[in-house]
Amino acid sequence: MASGKVNHGPNILVFSTEKISDPAIDMAGLLKLHYPPTVYTIPVPCSSAIKPKWILHALEQGFDGVFIAADGTDCPYGESCTEKTGELVSRTMEMMKEKGLDTARLKMAAICSVCSEAFVKHVKSFSQYLSQSSN
Amino acid sequence: MKQKIGVYICHCGGNISDYVDVEKVRQSIEHDEGVFLAKTTMFACADSNQKEMVEDIENEKLDSVVVASCSPKLHLLTFRAVTERAGLNKYNYVHANIREQVSWAHSDNKEGATQKAIQIVKAAIAKVRNAESLEPIKVKATNAVAVIGAGVAGMRAAIELAEAGADVYLIEREFFVGGRVAQWDDLCITEETGKELITRLYDEVMKHKHVTLFTGAEVVENKGSVGNFTLKVKVTPRHFKLNCISNELQKAIDVCPVEVPDEFNFNITTRKAIYHNYPSEYPQLPAIDMKNCTRCGECEKVCNSIDFSQKTEYLNLKVGSILLATGFDPYEPKHGEFGYGEIENVVTFPQFKRIVHYCDDKLIYKGKEIKNIAYIYCVGSRQVDGENKYCSRYCCTANIHTAITVKKKYKNIHNFHFNRGIRTYGKAEIWYDESSRLGDIYLQSFEHDPPVIEKRGDQTFVRIKDILTTNKELEVVADLVVLVTGMVPRKDNSIANLLKIPKGRDNFFNEIHMKLRPVETVIDGVTISGASQGPKNIMESMNSALAAATKSFELVASGELALEPTVAKVDEQSCDWCGKCEEACPYSAFDKIEKDGKFVARVNAAVCKGCGMCLPVCPVNALDLIGLTDEDVESMIDALIPTV
Numbered sequence: 001m002a003s004g005k006v007n008h009g010p011n012i013l014v015f016s017t018e019k020i021s022d023p024a025i026d027m028a029g030l031l032k033l034h035y036p037p038t039v040y041t042i043p044v045p046c047s048s049a050i051k052p053k054w055i056l057h058a059l060e061q062g063f064d065g066v067f068i069a070a071d072g073t074d075c076p077y078g079e080s081c082t083e084k085t086g087e088l089v090s091r092t093m094e095m096m097k098e099k100g101l102d103t104a105r106l107k108m109a110a111i112c113s114v115c116s117e118a119f120v121k122h123v124k125s126f127s128q129y130l131s132q133s134s135n
Numbered sequence: 136m137k138q139k140i141g142v143y144i145c146h147c148g149g150n151i152s153d154y155v156d157v158e159k160v161r162q163s164i165e166h167d168e169g170v171f172l173a174k175t176t177m178f179a180c181a182d183s184n185q186k187e188m189v190e191d192i193e194n195e196k197l198d199s200v201v202v203a204s205c206s207p208k209l210h211l212l213t214f215r216a217v218t219e220r221a222g223l224n225k226y227n228y229v230h231a232n233i234r235e236q237v238s239w240a241h242s243d244n245k246e247g248a249t250q251k252a253i254q255i256v257k258a259a260i261a262k263v264r265n266a267e268s269l270e271p272i273k274v275k276a277t278n279a280v281a282v283i284g285a286g287v288a289g290m291r292a293a294i295e296l297a298e299a300g301a302d303v304y305l306i307e308r309e310f311f312v313g314g315r316v317a318q319w320d321d322l323c324i325t326e327e328t329g330k331e332l333i334t335r336l337y338d339e340v341m342k343h344k345h346v347t348l349f350t351g352a353e354v355v356e357n358k359g360s361v362g363n364f365t366l367k368v369k370v371t372p373r374h375f376k377l378n379c380i381s382n383e384l385q386k387a388i389d390v391c392p393v394e395v396p397d398e399f400n401f402n403i404t405t406r407k408a409i410y411h412n413y414p415s416e417y418p419q420l421p422a423i424d425m426k427n428c429t430r431c432g433e434c435e436k437v438c439n440s441i442d443f444s445q446k447t448e449y450l451n452l453k454v455g456s457i458l459l460a461t462g463f464d465p466y467e468p469k470h471g472e473f474g475y476g477e478i479e480n481v482v483t484f485p486q487f488k489r490i491v492h493y494c495d496d497k498l499i500y501k502g503k504e505i506k507n508i509a510y511i512y513c514v515g516s517r518q519v520d521g522e523n524k525y526c527s528r529y530c531c532t533a534n535i536h537t538a539i540t541v542k543k544k545y546k547n548i549h550n551f552h553f554n555r556g557i558r559t560y561g562k563a564e565i566w567y568d569e570s571s572r573l574g575d576i577y578l579q580s581f582e583h584d585p586p587v588i589e590k591r592g593d594q595t596f597v598r599i600k601d602i603l604t605t606n607k608e609l610e611v612v613a614d615l616v617v618l619v620t621g622m623v624p625r626k627d628n629s630i631a632n633l634l635k636i637p638k639g640r641d642n643f644f645n646e647i648h649m650k651l652r653p654v655e656t657v658i659d660g661v662t663i664s665g666a667s668q669g670p671k672n673i674m675e676s677m678n679s680a681l682a683a684a685t686k687s688f689e690l691v692a693s694g695e696l697a698l699e700p701t702v703a704k705v706d707e708q709s710c711d712w713c714g715k716c717e718e719a720c721p722y723s724a725f726d727k728i729e730k731d732g733k734f735v736a737r738v739n740a741a742v743c744k745g746c747g748m749c750l751p752v753c754p755v756n757a758l759d760l761i762g763l764t765d766e767d768v769e770s771m772i773d774a775l776i777p778t779v
Binding site: 011013019020023024025026027028029030031032033034035036037038040041042044045046048049050051052053054057058061062063074076077078080081084088091112113114 | 206208232234235236237238239240241242243244247248250251254255258359360635636637638640645657658659701719721744745746747748750751752756760763765768769771772773775776777
């Protein structure tokens with residue numbers, strides 16, 4: 001196999017959601033919408049199910065950033081998802097501050113099941129931000 | 136902790152291995168803790184590989200399996216079934232997505248893709264190490280299906296579902312059923328007319344007590360999920376009482392002063408605000424187009440069946456599955472495209488079909504008898520510069536069939552087919568053969584050198600560099616130029632936005648996999664059929680409608696669905712009831728119970744939907760989801776961080 005360029009960009013952990021944002025991330029691949037290969041995904045049922053301790057664990061173990069690809073208003077489990085995901089992000093940011101971590105290393109955006117382009121745009125700009133902030 | 140994990144890394148032909156060094160992935164994980172066997176395979180989903188996996192599990196006594204291949208939306212269930220066939224509990228299987236989220240997403244960076252694939256497989260191994268044997272949760276499913284669109288595909292699907300025993304709500308946005316096929320006369324290959332086909336389907340639909348048809352109806356809200364959707368349907372009144380007297384109706388139509396372009400005839404004729412598209416149309420009750428009605432009251436004076444007091448209704452329908460059969464729109468050429476809109480005798484193929492419908496002995500358009508007809512193929516399809524790169528599949532056959540019909544119906548017709556290669560595939564080849572034998576002339580060009588339409592004086596000329604006669608420049612004087620337009624997605628596809636149905640690069644609805652799961656979508660419980668999914672002829676639409684009906688029925692048939700056992704569990708030792716989980720749960724799945732002298736939370740597994748909203752609110756971290764514990768997630772995070 002011929003070797004290509006290797007992207008040494010920041011490592012980003014994405015929490016996607018099984019029914020909403022993960023299909024969008026799949027479709028980004030299907031449409032060959034490229035983004036940095038240092039973006040890794042763990043699907044969860046709903047974005048309001050993400051524990052702050054998971055996010056902190058990822059940041060402390062070596063991930064440069066965590067991106068929550070949230071259900072937004074499309075959440076199949078109910079309208080309260082958006083508010084609850086927002087609350088857990090705020091709480092996590094408070095915990096990050098206490099630990100001296102840059103809160104900008106955590107980002108959230110609603111990614112609907114067909115929002116492939118939006119996903120790619122978000123992770124690219126997040127990756128760019130993390131690259132610049134580490135320099 | 137699993138000790139004998141089997142790992143299979145798929146080439147997916149070249150879909151993965153063209154961009155990911157699968158052998159390097161295998162070597163990178165074969166010595167990971169618990170991995171007993173690591174193989175690469177050309178197609179993990181192939182029967183031969185599935186058999187090999189079963190043999191490996193049985194012979195090597197594997198206790199868990201990882202397959203790294205395409206998206207789990209496609210093959211998670213396939214490989215779970217493999218583990219079950221080999222006697223393993225299916226929840227000892229973990230799927231790693233290295234195609235959609237690796238090889239395809241990073242086809243621009245092979246080394247980066249390979250590195251990412253390694254980490255993803257390591258994470259899957261980390262997760263499967265902690266896997267537990269589980270049983271699925273059973274929930275009730277409503278034995279009813281909403282079929283959206285009452286064209287040929289929707290009606291065929293509704294009949295099939297009703298015969299199988301499901302309640303069907305057939306929801307049509309227009310006031311009449313039949314969709315596009317109602318606009319066509321003779322069809323090929325059977326010579327049956329569109330109206331006859333629709334009459335047969337409509338009669339069958341109406342005789343089924345399990346089918347409820349709503350016309351003038353539109354889904355405006357959707358709640359719930361697979362097995363238990365609640366659809367809010369807006370039903371617009373026709374403003375006609377049942378049993379309308381036909382001579383009164385005709386009088387009402389005659390006195391109506393409003394005249395608007397008739398979309399049924401692709402705007403080549405006009406209609407009144409009171410209308411039916413043709414006299415025997417179903418349901419055989421006219422409608423009033425309130426967007427254009429001026430409420431002058433003239434019709435009420437001559438027709439007692441008119442009722443302006445009818446109000447818009449909203450219904451809530453509970454269904455277990457939704458089947459989409461919303462059809463297509465014909466491509467509308469841009470102003471000036473092959474003279475369309477600029478030269479008066481340039482029409483589209485759908486318009487031509489309606490012109491032929493209205494002309495009896497002579498083919499006349501805009502007062503002029505038509506003898507020479509030039510057909511320009513692939514208009515709006517196979518575009519070089521436009522978005523529609525696809526072939527619309529039906530147009531070559533439909534147009535050649537119509538050209539033959541015209542030649543047989545009228546005298547002295549000369550057909551000239553300006554094409555880019557004829558695609559009358561399958562049985563339709565007989566029409567191409569017949570057309571050639573009848574003397575039709577075929578002229579061909581490449582896509583970058585299309586025919587040119589010019590008006591000179593009062594004559595229209597079509598000029599081509601014909602590659603079939605070694606690029607000889609040929610010109611035809613045409614009385615009528617027919618642009619053979621293809622299919623495009625419906626302009627108003629609001630239902631897709633409501634249900635969040637993904638669309639493909641062609642903007643038609645996207646299936647999970649065009650070969651293996653051709654009528655299912657990533658939205659659980661929603662199936663797609665007919666030309667809503669891409670250009671199809673009637674036979675292909677019927678096939679997909681039957682397939683979609685079968686898949687939808689499979690979901691609702693037994694009255695219950697087996698769902699993932701991913702429900703919340705409480706660590707009773709840590710829990711000291713505070714009530715926050717109860718507040719967070721949208722399903723009231725928590726109870727407060729007394730245990731060992733203190734109050735703790737208890738999860739009602741039959742009610743819990745596994746959303747996990749309770750997890751982050753617990754102040755003492757006493758809650759986990761089965762299959763997604765702290766240990767599962769944190770071990771995956773650790774495995775995903777590249778070590779080099």
